[in-house]
Amino acid sequence: MTKADIGVTGLAVMGSNLARNLARHGYRVALHNRTTARTQRLVEEHGDEGAFVPTVSTREFVDALARPRRVIVMVKAGEPTDAVVEELAAVMEPGDMIVDGGNAQFEDTRRREAALRERGVHFVGMGVSGGEEGALHGPSIMPGGSAEAYAALGPLLEAIAAEVDGVPCCTHIGPDGAGHFVKMVHNGIEYADMQLIAESYDLLRQAAGLSPAELADVFRDWNTGELESYLIEITAEVLGHVDPATGRPFVDVVVDRAEQKGTGRWTVQNALELGVPVTGIAEAVFARSLSGHAGQRAAARDLPGPRIAQGDPSLVEDVRKALYASKIVAYAQGFDQIAAASELYGWNIDRAAVATIWRGGCIIRARFLNRIREAYDTDPALPSLLLDPTLAKVFTEAQRSWRRVVATAAETGVPTPGFSSALAYYDALRRERLPAALVQGLRDFFGAHTYERVDRGGAFHTDWSGDRAEHSA
Numbered sequence: 001m002t003k004a005d006i007g008v009t010g011l012a013v014m015g016s017n018l019a020r021n022l023a024r025h026g027y028r029v030a031l032h033n034r035t036t037a038r039t040q041r042l043v044e045e046h047g048d049e050g051a052f053v054p055t056v057s058t059r060e061f062v063d064a065l066a067r068p069r070r071v072i073v074m075v076k077a078g079e080p081t082d083a084v085v086e087e088l089a090a091v092m093e094p095g096d097m098i099v100d101g102g103n104a105q106f107e108d109t110r111r112r113e114a115a116l117r118e119r120g121v122h123f124v125g126m127g128v129s130g131g132e133e134g135a136l137h138g139p140s141i142m143p144g145g146s147a148e149a150y151a152a153l154g155p156l157l158e159a160i161a162a163e164v165d166g167v168p169c170c171t172h173i174g175p176d177g178a179g180h181f182v183k184m185v186h187n188g189i190e191y192a193d194m195q196l197i198a199e200s201y202d203l204l205r206q207a208a209g210l211s212p213a214e215l216a217d218v219f220r221d222w223n224t225g226e227l228e229s230y231l232i233e234i235t236a237e238v239l240g241h242v243d244p245a246t247g248r249p250f251v252d253v254v255v256d257r258a259e260q261k262g263t264g265r266w267t268v269q270n271a272l273e274l275g276v277p278v279t280g281i282a283e284a285v286f287a288r289s290l291s292g293h294a295g296q297r298a299a300a301r302d303l304p305g306p307r308i309a310q311g312d313p314s315l316v317e318d319v320r321k322a323l324y325a326s327k328i329v330a331y332a333q334g335f336d337q338i339a340a341a342s343e344l345y346g347w348n349i350d351r352a353a354v355a356t357i358w359r360g361g362c363i364i365r366a367r368f369l370n371r372i373r374e375a376y377d378t379d380p381a382l383p384s385l386l387l388d389p390t391l392a393k394v395f396t397e398a399q400r401s402w403r404r405v406v407a408t409a410a411e412t413g414v415p416t417p418g419f420s421s422a423l424a425y426y427d428a429l430r431r432e433r434l435p436a437a438l439v440q441g442l443r444d445f446f447g448a449h450t451y452e453r454v455d456r457g458g459a460f461h462t463d464w465s466g467d468r469a470e471h472s473a
């Protein structure tokens with residue numbers, strides 16, 4: 001019997017859709033799932049879409065594959081991934097490839113890759129974005145692992161990925177955990193982007209008095225310009241939707257408590273380790289946490305502050321500009337985090353290539369990623385996206401609006417942690433001197449932590465409790 005080109009194990013929604021996508025592109029796909037019923041269902045419902053080889057045991061699955069074997073694992077991240085990878089590795093041979101397409105922690109991917117490398121088996125941690133629709137019709141794919149493994153996997157993955165201007169949304173990100181790391185930051189940026197969109201909606205509804213239906217039109221209009229993106233597009237859809245049961249705007253019947261699965265939190269935890277200020281992502285994660293503190297929120301309802309006053313519809317254009325500027329800050333911070341990790345782990349990640357493969361298939365796909373790609377193409381060592389001359393023009397154009405939006409939010413009592421922190425980051429970055437000098441003085445005062453001087457080298461300590469003379473430390 002003809003051997004399969006590739007196998008997929010883990011046939012829940014993501015795995016089955018990836019398997020179908022591969023089969024629709026002419027690949028022969030071996031199928032496996034812990035519970036055989038899923039495998040059978042896939043073949044019964046979609047067997048006519050291409051060449052599938054259903055199997056029951058791991059041994060049968062592995063035997064059905066052409067050498068070197070290529071297997072995509074799409075199971076629940078964490079222990080299930082370890083269990084499945086170990087089961088596969090036990091029957092695989094040197095040169096075979098195990099691809100984890102789940103949402104693994106990149107440190108787990110590094111550990112698994114190192115362990116399997118010792119046994120001669122390639123382990124590829126592969127970020128997949130685009131949800132179930134993307135998996136079926138073309139996701140954005142972020143594979144890590146060795147260049148050798150990518151040479152064997154790349155053609156298949158690029159064939160099933162989304163395409164923008166004829167360029168596949170898939171590239172080899174870098175060794176070991178680089179792919180899952182970039183997927184993690186992608187999700188972090190997705191948090192920040194959604195938070196900024198939510199703040200735009202809130203401000204325009206509360207402080208400019210627009211209804212959800214009117215706001216759906218605003219977002220639809222924004223989606224025809226530089227903000228054009230999947231998230232802006234679906235914001236218009238969600239805001240325009242009316243709840244069939246009550247006739248009220250859908251957004252008003254949804255409990256205002258945002259969930260999270262953890263990738264945003266991971267992004268922030270890692271940024272803290274790396275010392276990269278991803279304030280936009282952090283504010284988005286904390287805003288979701290705060291939304292979930294129902295008891296505290298209910299108890300705090302009578303705290304003093306302005307009652308939201310409806311006002312000025314001219315705010316719409318200001319919010320659009322502030323959203324664009326804040327969004328650039330959030331993306332710039334995410335790309336800084338990628339650069340820092342790339343440096344630390346020796347991944348050599350090409351940020352222009354990352355921007356290129358995020359242009360389609362994934363949740364943060366946006367026209368504006370073309371600008372980011374151009375920025376890093378022009379200067380691969382760009383210290384911050386904010387410094388790209390084309391993107392910097394956005395800040396010139398947004399100045400007055402951005403500040404007006406943050407000031408209006410503060411005056412009217414509409415919380416905008418995303419907008420406010422983006423502007424604070426921008427202002428901090430451009431300051432010649434920061435109050436960190438005072439912080440250093442305080443640290444030296446209470447803890448003799450020493451400080452550096454602006455006029456000569458070395459470390460110094462002032463004898464604060466004695467004669468206040470300065471000594472070289």
Ligand code: NBP
Binds near residue numbers: 013014102129
């Ligand atoms: P789930 O994350 O719900 O996982 C279900 C699959 O894992 C089933 O095939 C199940 O087998 C298998 N599984 C479990 Br649970 N424990 C197992 C074990 N100990 N041994 C073997 N198999 C086990 O599926 P999903 O939503 O399709 O997501 C798959 C992966 O893709 C996840 O890591 C997810 O984070 C990631 N991802 C999801 C999305 C999305 O939009 N859903 C997007 C991108 C990435 P069973 O049928 O026998 O129970």
